[in-house]
Amino acid sequence: MYTGVEPVARLIEEFTKLPGIGPKTAQRLTFHLLRLPAEQARSLAEAIVQVKDRVFFCSTCHNITETDPCAICASQERDRSLICVVEEPLDVLALERTRGFKGLYHVLHGAISPVDGIGPEELRIDSLLSRLKGSPVKEVILATNPNLEGEATAMYLQRLISPLGIMVTRLARGLPVGSDLEYADEVTLTRALEGRREM
Amino acid sequence: MYTGVEPVARLIEEFTKLPGIGPKTAQRLTFHLLRLPAEQARSLAEAIVQVKDRVFFCSTCHNITETDPCAICASQERDRSLICVVEEPLDVLALERTRGFKGLYHVLHGAISPVDGIGPEELRIDSLLSRLKGSPVKEVILATNPNLEGEATAMYLQRLISPLGIMVTRLARGLPVGSDLEYADEVTLTRALEGRREM
Numbered sequence: 001m002y003t004g005v006e007p008v009a010r011l012i013e014e015f016t017k018l019p020g021i022g023p024k025t026a027q028r029l030t031f032h033l034l035r036l037p038a039e040q041a042r043s044l045a046e047a048i049v050q051v052k053d054r055v056f057f058c059s060t061c062h063n064i065t066e067t068d069p070c071a072i073c074a075s076q077e078r079d080r081s082l083i084c085v086v087e088e089p090l091d092v093l094a095l096e097r098t099r100g101f102k103g104l105y106h107v108l109h110g111a112i113s114p115v116d117g118i119g120p121e122e123l124r125i126d127s128l129l130s131r132l133k134g135s136p137v138k139e140v141i142l143a144t145n146p147n148l149e150g151e152a153t154a155m156y157l158q159r160l161i162s163p164l165g166i167m168v169t170r171l172a173r174g175l176p177v178g179s180d181l182e183y184a185d186e187v188t189l190t191r192a193l194e195g196r197r198e199m
Numbered sequence: 200m201y202t203g204v205e206p207v208a209r210l211i212e213e214f215t216k217l218p219g220i221g222p223k224t225a226q227r228l229t230f231h232l233l234r235l236p237a238e239q240a241r242s243l244a245e246a247i248v249q250v251k252d253r254v255f256f257c258s259t260c261h262n263i264t265e266t267d268p269c270a271i272c273a274s275q276e277r278d279r280s281l282i283c284v285v286e287e288p289l290d291v292l293a294l295e296r297t298r299g300f301k302g303l304y305h306v307l308h309g310a311i312s313p314v315d316g317i318g319p320e321e322l323r324i325d326s327l328l329s330r331l332k333g334s335p336v337k338e339v340i341l342a343t344n345p346n347l348e349g350e351a352t353a354m355y356l357q358r359l360i361s362p363l364g365i366m367v368t369r370l371a372r373g374l375p376v377g378s379d380l381e382y383a384d385e386v387t388l389t390r391a392l393e394g395r396r397e398m
Contacts, residue, residue, distance in 0.1 A: 045244040
């Protein structure tokens with residue numbers, strides 16, 4: 001974009017490259033930074049550099065970490081017979097917030113999606129299989145997203161892992177807590193019926 | 200936000216401080232940057248630092264600039280008898296894109312808004328008045344936004360500038376080009392009627 005001021009044009013362009021940020025938002029962010037005290041803007045720039053310098057992916061579970069292996073993989077308090085497979089590092093955060101899971105994780109970094117050209121070889125599936133072979137793992141929980149890609153990935157993994165003699169489970173599908181039955185979609189309601197449990 | 204990885208938590212927090220970016224978007228941006236090649240992330244960080252290091256506000260018109268006075272204020276090709284008053288540097292860009300204005304600018308950096316605690320003393324109004332006194336300016340175009348705050352600011356400025364013997368004009372209000380009369384709001388349509396011109 002022409003602004004007459006090169007660094008402003010460049011920052012707008014850099015912001016536009018980020019996902020979900022269009023030219024208007026990029027302009028707004030740039031002019032916001034222009035008005036901020038220099039140290040606040042610098043603090044954002046430093047945070048970006050530090051995230052690239054200090055954070056990488058764990059060689060075992062592929063979650064984000066500052067140490068290798070990561071804190072979860074290295075912990076002696078986690079249940080090593082249980083691995084929860086998720087699509088993204090953010091999913092690990094969501095599960096950790098529940099404080100209900102004490103096993104290990106494996107981050108695939110995506111889901112199988114032929115439409116987007118993402119096949120099994122783009123994901124950390126090989127590494128999952130070599131991790132499972134000869135390990136004390138008794139159960140693999142497939143916690144990929146409950147959508148088309150996530151389900152396809154779960155099916156694919158189940159077919160690879162079951163022959164290893166490891167139990168494969170999937171997170172329950174049903175009505176979200178606090179939701180309204182009247183607004184539930186048909187598929188969710190069907191799953192909730194199928195998965196009904198005795199009280 | 201807890202992420203277990205301090206630089207990630209810090210970057211999410213820094214992004215959340217930006218306008219229009221909530222915790223979810225901040226997470227998404229952070230994980231996007233984590234996946235980018237290091238030089239692309241560094242390029243964004245550098246653009247932020249450069250914008251703060253190299254860009255400041257022109258001491259005459261308060262528009263963004265890398266030199267003082269700015270390119271427009273310093274240009275011998277601009278009409279020095281005409282000053283267009285706008286709220287933000289982005290408004291200068293919008294007017295420059297028309298290529299129809301050859302005068303100078305004055306950026307107020309806001310509009311009078313008692314609700315937000317912004318009075319005339321928060322804006323670059325004193326500097327505008329001292330600029331006008333003893334200058335060759337014949338006309339001041341008030342190009343503040345056509346909303347409540349912009350109109351209030353224009354009224355306030357008109358009362359200050361008219362006594363100096365300088366013509367004060369306001370941008371025309373009417374139907375936007377390419378719009379549909381049927382969908383125009385009443386106020387705009389009233390203004391369009393009032394401002395009708397002989398063909």
